[in-house]
Amino acid sequence: MKTLVCRQYQSPKELSVIDTAEPVIADGQILVQVRAVGLNYVDGLLVQGRYQMKVPTPFTPGGEISGEVVSIGKGVTEFKIGDPVLANVGIGGLAEYVSVYAKQALIIPKGLNFPVAATLSQSYATALFSLRKRGRLTAGEKLLVLGAGGGVGLAACDVGHALGAEVIAAASSEAKLQAARLAGADMLVNYSDSDLKTSVRQLTAGGVDLVFDPVGGDYTEPALRTLKYNGRLLVIGFASGSIASIPVNQVLLRNRQVVGVDWGAWSMAHLDDNRLLMQEILNWIAEGKLHPPHPNQCTLADAGQNMQALLDRQVVGKTAVVF
The missing domain is CATH 3.40.50.720 (NAD(P)-binding Rossmann-like Domain)
Structure with a gap:
């Protein structure tokens, strides 16, 4: 599968797309075929080693994804093959397939497309x-x-x-x-x-x-x-x-x-509470109380360049990498 990788702390424009093996899911996980990934300011900081917490290299950036469930691990009952989902994964999102713990994922409601869903969380x-x-x-x-x-x-x-x-x-x-x-x-x-x-x-x-x-x-x-x-x-x-x-x-x-x-730290320490928070946001969108805008879009090959544009504060709104 195609994956964006940060081999060493570097400018986002120097990130490279490589071929890697699809992830093998563990118990309690689902495998998501990624359709869109939200780019964030923090992604650019992480790949430069400028964030408060440094991620050991090599790693794949990308914290929020949307896509379809293609495989289900043991013990997962709330999803089925083909479900459209969104998830906040921290890192690792800028790849064609991502393994996600079921507690991190939510069903995307009808009417919400993959790029918008990937730029919500x-x-x-x-x-x-x-x-x-x-x-x-x-x-x-x-x-x-x-x-x-x-x-x-x-x-x-x-x-x-x-x-x-x-x-x-x-x-x-x-x-x-x-x-x-x-x-x-x-x-x-x-x-x-x-x-x-x-x-x-x-x-x-x-x-x-x-x-x-x-x-x-x-x-x-x-x-x-x-x-x-x-x-x-x-x-x-x-x-x-x-x-x-x-x-x-x-x-x-x-x-x-x-x-x-x-x-970010609160959400990782309070998975159930954060899930309720995210579900409330999705409910408000469905009710017309919130109106997330359509993001700018780019390809995986252009993700690094668009990350740099976020750091340079040249972007209005959000940007989604679309597969």
Whole structure:
């Protein structure tokens, strides 16, 4: 089978496609013929050895997949051959066949195609886990989403809107902001040509209740300063490439809070709870409460180049590798 491999920590553009043997499934697993794989910012960090946790080389990147069940291991009763499924696998997804533990997989509901299904789990699960569980967002609150044109940012706009928040989307280009508006944003801020703190305070007549920050760098401090009394800042990631240093007196003022979010670690430690979270997301999509956008698409041979584009923040929304 065709597999994308990272032989050593390297630029994503240097990844190579090789032939490898199909995986042999263990008890409790299913074998999935992969139809699509979601690319994520973290994939590019992993292949460069720049993520907080380093994966020993060689390895195959790709954390979220969709496809069809082609084989079933002993003890698996919830799936049958031919079922369309999605799964979050951490690594190993960028291959034609992937073995998956049944607890990691969910049936794709009717009406959801493979590319959209493959780009759901990391962005939408991160958004819902962050906003509801870590950020305690309630209906009527004001939510500021940084990096609102990226995959997780668009999901945060969509989920925030579904939870009843007033969503302020901040991004670096008009194309990204228009995508955020389609995802449910009520107000838009282009922080490449305006002051983030001033613009947000003017738009909201005083500030916001919750900040969703997957960007970091120079944007975290002005975002923190947009928070009202008892406001919360969610630290999601560092797509800017740098980790912010903030004046902690700004946390003390107005009883603000800075809250860390690591959905990935939580999901691996709480498989059953994460499965319920993902099923809720799929149910909301089926009910029309959430509207995941159609991703950009590429081939396996072009996956490395598209990973680099994510790192360079050139992509609006998500990208799926389609087989």
